[in-house]
Amino acid sequence: MEADLAVTSTPEPRIPVSTSRLQFNRAFTFADAVRIVPYLHALGVTDCYASSYLKAVPGSLHGYDIVDPTALNPEVGTEEDYREFVRTLKQHGMGQILDVVPNHMGIGQSCNAWWQDVLENGPSSRYSTFFDIDWRPAKHELEDKVLLPILGDQYGTVLENQEITLVYEEGEFSVRYYEHRLPVAPKSSVKILSLRLDELIAQAGAGDPYVEELQSIITALSHLPLRGERAGPRVVERYREKTIIKKRLAGVTRESPEVRKFLEENVRVFNGTKGDSGSFDLLDQLLDDQAYRLAYWRVASEEINYRRFFDINELAAIRMEDSAVFRESHQLVLRLLKEGSVTGLRIDHVDGLYDPGHYLQYLQSWASGEFLARPAGSAERPLYIIVEKILGKGEALPEDWPVHGTTGYDFLSLVNNLLVDRSNERAFNEIYTRFIRRRLSYEEVAYETKKLIMRVSMSSELNVLGYQLERLSERDRRSRDFTLNSLTHAIREIIACFPVYRTYVTESQEGVTDRDRTYIRLAVAKAKRRNPALSSLVFDFVRDLLLKQTDERFNQDRQEQLQFVMKFQQTTSPVTAKGIEDTAYYSYNRLISLNEVGSEPTQFGVSVTTFHERMRDRQAHWPHSMSATSTHDTKRSEDVRARINVLSEMPRAWKARLAYWSKVNRKHKADMEGQLAPDANEEYLLYQTLIGAWPLGPLNDTEYQAFCQRILAYMTKAVKEAKIHTSWVNPHQGYESAVADFIQAILDRTKPTPFLEDFLPFQDTIAHYGLINSLSQVLLKIASPGIPDFYQGTELWDFSLVDPDNRRPVDYTLRTRQLADLQRACADAGADRRSLARGLLETRTDGRIKLYLTASALDFRRAHATLFSEGDYVPLECGGSKREHLCAFTRIYRDQAIVAVVPRLVVGLVPNAKSLPIGPEVWGDTWVTVPSWKRQSEYRNLLTGETHLSTAVEESQALNLAQVFGELPVALLERIT
Structure with a gap:
């Protein structure tokens, strides 16, 4: 395998001069890309920057839910379509950067063969170590099982409502729940095949060859190795025998009408009778025998035992630290690199990996054909690689990572802040505070939203860390009295106070870097200050583990300690992303152009001097890092931000307009049990959004209604993401409807509207200045150090909001x-x-x-x-x-x-x-x-x-x-x- 995958030459990396991001899906295929390559070339773009186009869940619009990393996505095109796309790029002298997704896979719609194999075979599946599953969770009932939180209601209710059904097709039993098809473990099929067997024998006769074959199949199934057996030979035997047995069962049901009818009736019996609770016992027992446990989707946040991408149950994390997983999942990518179809890689969500630095070194080594031949820490970079890494304030990429830079959010934040008037920060603080009638501290908002995420979306991850930590504390007399609750509380508080997405402590014998030591100590110190009632010794215990500063009495548990540290690091990143990007950014709205991925909302502008200093440093250290201004993940487009930034220059006018708009629009608000909807904070967000996204030029009725619908969709998403009055998990339909009614009322242009009469001239003024900001932004991006990246279609004015608004056809x-x-x-x-x-x-x-x-x-x-x-x-x-x-x-x-x-x-x-x-x-x-x-x-x-x-x-x-x-x-x- 290694020889087959290794690249045989080590050419100098192709460094792009400029890139254009293309989003591939069923609406934009390889054939579509072929047609626009000449245009991109004429535009001056040198490299196509492609979203993932490996086989994904059917209908995927983003490609991050890959189900088969060894194949192209058939919805995007055939192998020949792809070859034509590559040929066209080469004809125009263009390269291709491919978005690689090493952290997770899609498991929805039952179309991931690896995941289905795990569900069928449990720990004995050849893919059981591919996914990051805890086969020995704290909850004993889940031992050797995977929790599947896919049900729309309580398990018993769903079962007795006949929403879960047993089906038989071509030698295989499976369980159906709407779009989900779940395998039935072969050994447990004995229960189905043995039911009423005496009746079949009496009907067909004991000497019937098909009945004898069925009995032989039952015996063979009974002797299959248990799913908990992990020994290689037994796993091989299990796969071999179950495959043969399925073929035999398919054959006997095909050839014998009596056996087929017998199985059909058994399936009917197992599926129970609605209204008869006891009739579902058989199916319940069968489901209990499986390597998965079906559960209400709300259970996921507390009990799920596989790592996910953030809190998305349909995206299961994979263990890329395992070399077998790397080889299997990178076959196609490395082949495309070897043949020159792909000339660079973008690594998605690098912070989700167990050891990002090792993965990147591993990848570069494979790409150079020297499979781990370089000494550890080598910074050679034979392949152009950029990482999706969100840098915190003052944070730099680890220097030992063999990459060329980031995807450019750091540049986006810097150039955006250059267009904000720093001198008006105090005025904006007062305007915001007065309008929402309370003083919000962004630091407090971020701290609380991260804790909220750990409580309602990712408590299972915190529970796992808590139990790991408790086991470690029990092994030393100085820490054994720390309770599970206090340890888990300390972890939660330290993560909430973490100043960056994650640290990069490794399993090696090397100590912790100064960079990581500083962040860990800072987080623990802040957590201590916020929690004076909790013993500081508990925080010190966690700190010492994270810093690998335990004494010799812990040496025997070193591997378990390191595993805790590594898992802790994999948890801080999603908590920060969900808490900051998907919650705090919708809760703190002082100037929303600053609420952007990779940005710090408290950073109200930068000086020209600071801009120059950062650019000189970039040229010296990361000259080939991307320079982005819009991406598929930005909260709003570059041109929307350019407009909203103008507000920072005119606080008096903004204050006056806010006062007037709030006054004339108040009558459109609804009283929701003493709470006006929308609240003042949401109203403040809405006005900025309208200023930023309002289309240029006159709109006919159809165009205007389309715009209003975009605003409605955006604000519905925004209030859900803020998680204050409604959320995705606990939607408040009445509140959301009240917000929608308010928007429709103030945007109704079929009758005289005081708001629109005053708003439109003001918005026109902002738009005028915003276009100049946009032009400045474009030229800065192209001329500054770094690789200018253009998100699809943004070479013209683009006033898109967050996805899915920014993923509309171009x-x-x-x-x-x-x-x-x-x-x-x-x-x-x-x-x-x-x-x-x-x-x-x-x-x-x-x-x-x-x-x-x-x-x-x-x-x-x-x-x-x-x-x-x-x-x-x-x-x-x-x-x-x-x-x-x-x-x-x-x-x-x-x-x-x-x-x-x-x-x-x-x-x-x-x-x-x-x-x-x-x-x-x-x-x-x-x-x-x-x-x-x-x-x-x-x-x-x-x-x-x-x-x-x-x-x-x-x-x-x-x-x-x-x-x-x-x-x-x-x-x-x-x-x-």
């Missing part, structure tokens, strides 16, 4: 036509593109200005790839009256230089919302220094074709921004001389 026909038109216009304009640029700016609401900027900058970047990948990043000094409204830098490589200049905080630049930040009236005496190798340098604006001569400013050369920004409010300037 109109590539429109984009292809518009890009072709722009290319023709550029050819007609020749070197002087001022008139073209001016026209695009005047008609900016159609989105072509964003497309033009994207294509122009990407084309230059592709033609000068080394300048951007290896060139120095040098901040440029700005001077003059408007210098605070600028961000400028240069990229320099040998004798090449490019200068990027963008405006920021635009509201204070122009006299009114009809004005644009261009020309001498706005920029006056403002200038930017530029690199110069002689007394005067000439620069060409790649967006307008204009050339500009530098002039001396003190000891430097500078360009006059009144001229540079004469036609467009952003500039990309190439040094000519």
Whole structure:
């Protein structure tokens, strides 16, 4: 296997120049991708960044619920369709980065053969160690079983309502529950086959060959190895014999009408009679014999005994730390790498893995054909790999990870904050506090929401850790008096106080890194302060285990200690993700553009100096990390955030509008037992959402209703995610309906609406400034260190909200036509593109200005790839009256230089919302220094074709921004001389 999978050569990794993320599913197939590759190439994109397209649960729109990692998803296309897609990429000189999902698999709809095998054979399944299942849980009744929380009601109710039924097909018995088909363990089939056997013998005769065959089958089933037997030879025997037996049973039922009728009647008897409780005893006993236990879905949070992706029961975690799991699950991916169809990998949810660093090193070693031949800790990176890693405030990627960077949320947060006015933070705090009539601390919200998740969604994970910790504490006289409750409470509090998603302590003999030690000590110290009533000794005990600081008396239990540490680390990440991204981000709404994946809502803007420092560090350490501004997981699109950021510049106007809107809309609220719906916090979120997502231009009735439906769907999701008045687990239909009624009332344009009459002019003002922010954001992404990534369709204006809103089909026909038109216009304009640029700016609401900027900058970047990948990043000094409204830098490589200049905080630049930040009236005496190798340098604006001569400013050369920004409010300037 190793020889078959190993890559035979170790070429230099293909580093993308730019990427475009494509979401593959039944609505966007390989054939669809083939059609748009020429467009992406014309846009300037060098690499396709593909969502997972391995075989997933039928109907999957995201591909993260893989059921067979060894096959392509048939809904996306055939092998030949895929080959044509790859051929088309290669014809255009493009690479492909594939999204790999190593943490979990989909187990819904009974279409995962590995999982079905586990359900049939239990611990003796050849896949029993593939999934992260606790076969010896604290609850004795679940020993050697998997809890399946798939029922819509209590087990007994569902059973006696005949919703669970036994069926027989071609030699196999199975249990059906709606879309679920669950296998029946072969040995337990004896109960079905033996029922009423004497009646069959009496009817057909003892010497009937088919009856004798059935009796032989029953005997063979009775002698099958038990499902708890894990010894290799016995497992092999079990598989061999059960396969033969199933074929024999299929044969006898096919050939003997009497046996077939006998089985059909037995199945009917097992399925019971509605209204007769005792008639379901047989089926109940049969189900009790299985390697799974059916349960009400609400049981999952407390008793589920397999690790999941977050709290999603249909996504079961796999044990990628097992080399057999790696080989089996990566067969296809490594084959695609070997043949050059895939040139890089994106690793999904890397924090869910047992040992992320080891996995990444293992993967790189496989890719290089040297299977673990490198010394541990080697940082060689023969394959381009990026990881989906959410970095906390001040956190950096572990330096020993053999990767090229992250998927870009760190860049997204930084560039987004650059467009927020830091000086108005205090004003926004007061506005938010006054509107919702209470003072919210984000730190407190995050702490409480993480505890909420541990209580209602992931208490089973906490229980497992608690029992592990109790077993360890019992083995030392100094800790044996710590109770299970106190230990579990300490774990819960430490996780709630954890400052990052997780640490990366390993099972090796090496100590804990300074980075991880700092985070663990900080979390424990905070937990102690919050819990003065709990003995500090309990916290110290947990801390010492996490830091691997136990004395020699614990050496005999070292492996169990390490297992606790590793499992603890796998728990902090999902708790943080669910508690922060999927709860706190919907509960704390001060400025929702800051509530983004990878961002810190308490970070209200950054200075230009900070931006430059972070970019220089990025170029030095992670020059090939992705630079994202929108992804399939962002809470709102880049253009929505760009609009909402404008509010940070105009707190007085925002405060006044809020007061008026709240007053005129109050009559549309409903009183839900003393609580108005929506509450003030939700109302505050709604107004920001409408400002950010409102479409450009007039809408006909159909378009307007579609928009309103999007807002309704978003707000329903938002109030559920906040988990304050309703939730996914405990929905409050009345409250959700009241929120929907409020939205429909205030957006009803069929009659005079004071809200809309006041809102629309204000929103139009925000939208005007927001488009300028968006242009700045695009140019910063393309010119800064890192690999600019474009989420599908965002090269035009995109005002999408969180999924599924951001996964709507993209109109590539429109984009292809518009890009072709722009290319023709550029050819007609020749070197002087001022008139073209001016026209695009005047008609900016159609989105072509964003497309033009994207294509122009990407084309230059592709033609000068080394300048951007290896060139120095040098901040440029700005001077003059408007210098605070600028961000400028240069990229320099040998004798090449490019200068990027963008405006920021635009509201204070122009006299009114009809004005644009261009020309001498706005920029006056403002200038930017530029690199110069002689007394005067000439620069060409790649967006307008204009050339500009530098002039001396003190000891430097500078360009006059009144001229540079004469036609467009952003500039990309190439040094000519």
